[in-house]
Amino acid sequence: MKVILLIILGISLIRCNQKSYAKADIVATIDYNSSGCFGGETSSLIIVNSNGKMSAVLKSNKRSYTVVLDNNKIQSYNQFIKELKTQDFGIGCTTEAFYSVKTENEKIEKMDGGCSWNGFNTLRHSLFYE
DSSP: HHHHHHHHHHHHHHHHHHHHTTOOOOEEEEEEEEEEEEEEEEEEEEEEEEEEEEEEEEEEETTTEEEEHHHHHHHHHHHHHHHHOOOOOOOOOEEEEEEEEEEOOOEEEEEOOOSSSOOHHHHHHHHHTO
């Protein structure tokens, strides 16, 4: 009987831990696709708030990277969103980049055919490589 109670208690603890992780709020999802003569890329960046701690998860090329966001990294994300909203994308480049951003309040979809803005790569560098 004690063994059964211990097993039930263990399963309950595991479920509680899974629920607390599942309660993390997704702040934003950024899907990025680029294609052109010299290759392409498909990546997804998810910004998560878990118990007041912001983090970013980058999924690219069957790999996943996670980083905790400090104030500078959060400012980089906010700058990316601001520029994406106001950027006047051109045409004429052989590479096209498609951005799809979903937040709690809005959805932004933009196509860059001008090669004048390198927003996703700049954001990725700011969050994961500095």
